[in-house]
Amino acid sequence: MKITCDLCPHHCVIEEGRTGFCQARCNNGGRIVSENYGWLTAVAVDAIEKKPLKRFFPGSSILSVGSYGCNLRCSFCQNSSISMNGLDNRTIQVTPEMLADKAESLKEKGNIGLAYTYNEPLIGYEFVRDCATLIHEKGMKNVVVTNGNICSNYFEALFPLIDAMNIDLKAFNESFYEVVSGDFSTVKTNIRLAAEHCHVEVTTLIIPGENDSDAEMDALAEWLAGINPEIPLHVSRFFPCYQMLDRGPTEIKTVYRLAEIAENHLKYVYTGNC
Secondary structure (H helix, E strand, C coil): EEEEECCCCEEEEECCCCCCCCCCCCEEECCCCEEECEECEEEEEHHHHCCCCCCCCCEEEEEEEECCCCCCCCCCCCCHHHHHHCCCCCCCCHHHHHHHHHHCCHHHCCCEEECCCCCCHHHHHHHHHHHHHHHHCCCCCCEEEECCCCCCCCCHHHHHCEEEEECCCCCCCCHHHHHCCHHHHHHHHHHHHHHHCCCEEEEEEEEECCCCCHHHHHHHHHHHHHHHHCCCCCEECCEECCCCCCCCCCHHHHHHHHHHHCCCCCCEEEECCC
């Protein structure tokens, strides 16, 4: 029996025992379950600025975890060794209680909570929800680093549990999102919704020849300022990796030029990987 997963815009129709496009949500006995629930491929205590979040508890640290799978296919993925790791390469299995207790035990070392990151965390929606509930019960913070490619009803249901997000805005054109198998309209809607409910920062990775025009950055920054000119934008430098090895890193001067354009609209613009 095939059933539909309605978590993200792919709306995968999945056969019994198979996973959807994200490689993490599967049809198990006629219901959609998160196969990556509790399976971690990466665990670290990071500076909050690495998420990147520049204006949310600066100087603090946060326990950061990632699983496997993603509902985009970015040939330029900067985290492919984690996001595309797959079921066979998972490392450890934990419960939400274990992670919440670990986060609390690190409070004295400056930890403010738990960040869901590295792969696309929201394809493991149930795990994020369950962990975030416990983290809030302990009076700590939840941070989500996401591509924003999730159906808005699910996205909104998380807002009472999430304190901050960094959302990737891969580019500011429909054709780019078609190439990476994402939904441009959904991502824009979710940035707007998130900005109404929690602290939001946005990241755009600048890829030579793909999304590095002055006009595109001007349009992106103007649109973001229309939501709130105080939303921080991170203009980040690309390095060749994964399946995009046919070009060199973004020139640093390009990153700075595009950041200057963004500053015509936004109060807080930061450069990354420079």
